[in-house]
Amino acid sequence: MSDIRLALKNEHLPLSAATVRTIIRNAGFRFRKAKKVLTSTDPKYREKLKGITTILQSLKPDEKFFSIDEFGPFAIKLQGGRSLVKADEIKTVPQHQRSKGRLICTAALELSKNQVTHFYSEKKNTGEMLKLLDLLLVTYADQACIYFSWDAASWHASKKLYRRVAEINSEAYRSAHPGPRVTLAPLPACAQFLNVIESVFSGMARAIIHNSDYPSAAVCMNAIDRYFVERNTFFRQHPKRAGNKLWGKERIPAAFDEANNCNRVLKKSA
Numbered sequence: 001m002s003d004i005r006l007a008l009k010n011e012h013l014p015l016s017a018a019t020v021r022t023i024i025r026n027a028g029f030r031f032r033k034a035k036k037v038l039t040s041t042d043p044k045y046r047e048k049l050k051g052i053t054t055i056l057q058s059l060k061p062d063e064k065f066f067s068i069d070e071f072g073p074f075a076i077k078l079q080g081g082r083s084l085v086k087a088d089e090i091k092t093v094p095q096h097q098r099s100k101g102r103l104i105c106t107a108a109l110e111l112s113k114n115q116v117t118h119f120y121s122e123k124k125n126t127g128e129m130l131k132l133l134d135l136l137l138v139t140y141a142d143q144a145c146i147y148f149s150w151d152a153a154s155w156h157a158s159k160k161l162y163r164r165v166a167e168i169n170s171e172a173y174r175s176a177h178p179g180p181r182v183t184l185a186p187l188p189a190c191a192q193f194l195n196v197i198e199s200v201f202s203g204m205a206r207a208i209i210h211n212s213d214y215p216s217a218a219v220c221m222n223a224i225d226r227y228f229v230e231r232n233t234f235f236r237q238h239p240k241r242a243g244n245k246l247w248g249k250e251r252i253p254a255a256f257d258e259a260n261n262c263n264r265v266l267k268k269s270a
Contacts, residue, residue: 070106106118107228110140129156
């Protein structure tokens with residue numbers, strides 16, 4: 001402000017600080033901090049994003065679009081989180097704990113019906129992606145086409161996976177195994193924040209992982225199973241596409257949004 005007043009004084013416009021502030025405010029300017037935004041290093045970022053949104057805008061009733069990712073691995077132990085406590089109460093969580101197990105939840109969110117298909121994996125690899133693909137081919141056998149959208153993890157784009165997709169789409173395979181075609185719609189590189197299922201994982205973590213102290217991995221899996229059963233039932237009874245107001249559990253609406261940042265909903269630990 002002092003610099004502005006000095007510059008104006010040199011131009012023979014001596015104004016008080018209050019007057020300068022009023023002029024700036026009336027002109028529609030405000031002092032604001034710069035906002036950090038998530039970006040992608042993919043040179044074809046806009047092209048890939050436009051391709052995905054075009055698919056969604058023209059999705060037919062007999063086509064399904066899946067947002068796919070893994071949650072974890074995370075340790076089964078006493079977890080922290082937001083709690084309603086008294087003014088003089090401080091909740092603490094031990095930094096060093098003995099883990100009671102670990103989990104990886106592999107899941108696919110179907111956007112048009114808002115349904116989640118999930119199972120538990122030992123590792124993140126191509127084998128688990130093939131397992132998910134086969135599961136969805138059976139579950140959605142009456143569809144004409146299913147779209148797979150995921151981030152740029154190496155096991156999401158392996159040669160083995162692409163060979164399997166090519167085999168499923170071949171005429172010989174389709175003659176022997178009637179079912180949907182498979183189309184891959186990968187997200188741009190370094191753009192996990194566009195993965196719609198991240199907001200579902202975020203809501204799940206807040207609902208049943210934060211502030212939890214499960215005695216075993218099996219008990220935690222039961223809680224996750226119950227969460228997704230209740231969520232899927234809700235959206236079957238109250239149909240809404242992912243992207244509208246969701247169940248109230250997600251931290252943000254599940255939608256393709258460049259501002260979404262739900263990738264780190266829980267500190268991942270082995």
